[in-house]
Amino acid sequence: MKNLHDEKEVLQEERSILTAPLQRRSFLQFAGAGAAGIALIAAGCKKDKHIDDGAGNMGxxxxxxxxxxxxxxxxxxxxxxxxxxxxxxxxxxxxxxxxxxxxxxxxxxxxxxxxxxxxxxxxxxxxxxxxxxxxxxxxxxxxxxxxxxxxxxxxxxxxxxxxxxxxxxxxxxxxxxxxxxxxxxxxxxxxxxxxxxxxxxxxxxxxxxxxxxxxxxxxxxxxxxxxxxxxxxxxxxx
Amino acid sequence: MNIVDILEEIEKVDGEVYERFSPRRAAMKQFFNVGKKISLAAVPLALGSMFNKAYGQSTLPANVKAVLQFALTLEHFEAAFYTQALKATGGADFSGSTQATLDKAAIGIISAHETAHVNFLKGVIGADAVAAKASYDWTASGNFPNPFATGNYGVFLAVAQALEDTGVRAYKGQAPALVGQGGVLEAALNIHxxxxxxxxKIRYMRNQNGFSIKPWITGGNDSGVANAAAVYAGEENVIQAGITITGINGTPVNVNAATESFDEPLTTDQVLAIVKLFGVS
Structure with a gap:
């Protein structure tokens, strides 16, 4: 079954990514609205890398x-x-x-x-x-x-x-x-x-x-x- | 509890522990072989006598021994309380109800554990283990009505709750003094x-007997007994290692949950101040 904790974490991560650009106007000026979507994909990658734990124990x-x-x-x-x-x-x-x-x-x-x-x-x-x-x-x-x-x-x-x-x-x-x-x-x-x-x-x-x-x-x-x-x-x- | 762990940990402090156990390793081996044959009931006794022979009575590291003596002092008191409670005359006022019958059985279980803790600690400490007091003041110097008087069953449960919560907090407060002590620390945690x-269980019993209280400590003094304030001093803490637990990381953990989710320790002095009122010293 889907891990509830994980799900909440991802949601929180998404939220921070979505709100961050609002706090950094210069980033918005350069990157435009599309950046949020890209950032979300990047967050997904980061998540996978995190599970790697840095010790090479993938998964x-x-x-x-x-x-x-x-x-x-x-x-x-x-x-x-x-x-x-x-x-x-x-x-x-x-x-x-x-x-x-x-x-x-x-x-x-x-x-x-x-x-x-x-x-x-x-x-x-x-x-x-x-x-x-x-x-x-x-x-x-x-x-x-x-x-x-x-x-x-x-x-x-x-x-x-x-x-x-x-x-x-x-x-x-x-x-x-x-x-x-x-x-x-x-x-x-x-x-x-x-x-x-x-x-x-x-x-x-x-x-x-x-x-x-x-x-x-x-x-x-x-x-x-x-x-x-x-x-x-x-x-x-x- | 693992006796080998205890020995290994003592060896860290006292490298000659195995030599102290008369006269050589062969004797140890013999002991463990005997251990397989003797009944479980004899283990605390055998363990105690072995510690005794190994160290005389005073060579258990002083700080470790002090912790164990302190624990034994409290266990004597708790054991005496429940022994008194179960007496046919002068005991707690259990009614004949189904609930009371169940309660009395629970007190019997708890009583047996406290007596077991006394015997266990006496065995580990050895011949100069502190003795029980001849008598205790069950009213805590007049802070509570007599818990064993007729009609005072509710008082008995309230005092029992205060004693058990004090016990939890007392052991928790001693744990840092046993860091690195392996088996001795583990045994203390196992009692804790x-x-x-x-x-x-006592809190749940109080609830079943009509007093609204949870099995876990909510806020500070939730006992309903103002004079028990010292037992719960500091339990209202919501900051752990500098981290605020209330609403942590955007979760709906409220103040009550934040206090309930962590029990707090009491220092030796705080505990002694509480039990002194009962004639414990």
Missing amino acids: GVTLDFKDDLGVLNYAYALEQLEAAFYIQVAATPYANISAPELAYFKDIQFHEIAHREFFKNALGQAAIAGLEVDFSKINFADRTSVLGTAKAFEDLGVSAYNGAGKLLKSTAYLTLAGKIVSVEARHAAYIRELISPNSFSNVEVVDAVNGLDKSRDPKAVLAIAGGFVKTKINVINL | SVEARHAA
């Missing part, structure tokens, strides 16, 4: 774990996936969704958008491109399918952040990851309660002996997340 | 996210 993105930026891009990839999922859930709610459930799904949607956009801005030029998602296995009209996927994504996100903390060298980034992971855990607990009361921290995710939540390393996480992403995700220096 | 699951 994919590369998470380079040589430094903290790689870890942040890893988080950015996961947040893109989550945001795209909840945007779809909020746009096409499952049948007979209750008002409180819809309200909370909209909340979660905005949380994930906030996370995604935060990482995008924090990474700046170092950000990977927008991922193209594949939600063909999810039936958005069916509550069970949506809740099951939401639970899987949230538990995956929690375990991913828990496993990635030790890869970070910056205390500032570690704190930021900590600020986000507890919100993902709140989502996970809520969605689990919708599926089955008192499953908020059951043995699927929290071991009964030590009371510790799960951690997953990036390879294990991406093996699961990859099932929902069309874009090839390359991992190096891990 | 469990506290967040608990916090969300």
Whole structure:
């Protein structure tokens, strides 16, 4: 399916290109009105080149774990996936969704958008491109399918952040990851309660002996997340 | 948690860690072989005794140990709170309703986790792990009515929420002190996210019991308890790493969503100021 994030990005790009000439009269004088059309085509090319990621991995993105930026891009990839999922859930709610459930799904949607956009801005030029998602296995009209996927994504996100903390060298980034992971855990607990009361921290995710939540390393996480992403995700220096 | 990770990380700080584990690598190998056979329940104990033997009681890097002791101090308090809540006499005032029965089961789950955290941390710290207080002041020096008095079930849930949200914020605040500490950091993060699951569940329970509140923290003090202000100080933050989250990149992320999407840390001093009222020190 069409990536919503990508689509929005392209729209924003188009808008800026269309409005830019108005701010630069001299450019308009020389190039005339036709320039906007040409610029749009150029924007399309730039987009393709961006997916190249500058590392020669045409058609994919590369998470380079040589430094903290790689870890942040890893988080950015996961947040893109989550945001795209909840945007779809909020746009096409499952049948007979209750008002409180819809309200909370909209909340979660905005949380994930906030996370995604935060990482995008924090990474700046170092950000990977927008991922193209594949939600063909999810039936958005069916509550069970949506809740099951939401639970899987949230538990995956929690375990991913828990496993990635030790890869970070910056205390500032570690704190930021900590600020986000507890919100993902709140989502996970809520969605689990919708599926089955008192499953908020059951043995699927929290071991009964030590009371510790799960951690997953990036390879294990991406093996699961990859099932929902069309874009090839390359991992190096891990 | 991966014990090998913990050892590897300690090795970075203390290159002789493997030698400390008596007497040589063979002993380690033996331990892991034994580990395969012993029941899971014995692991924290075995882990604790191994750390003990390796370091005596005081050679865990001081800053790491301080963090773990601080965490244990809080876990003792939380565990005692839920143990009290579940007592047949003098416990929380669960009614006989279906909701209350479900709530009580949830408190039982949370209680078991907090006790597990206590035992886990005691095992890692060793013989000089801080002890639980003999008693706590559940009214927080008169800031709340007694959460365990008859008819005060709503107070109990409100205090539980404040404790869980404090726990989340406390662990988050300690994480920077554990950067580069591998397994110890990971274990702290693994507890941190469990506290967040608990916090969300307690908030959801309050909602099911008729108090309008979300599983996530909206704005600052959304607890409905003015005296809990210190627990939520700074949660209203909407700027992360210099980036304004409200309306970020033209998205419809409003102020509430901006505050909800990031939980904030508390410093050690902020946490101590909160729990001191309950007799925690």
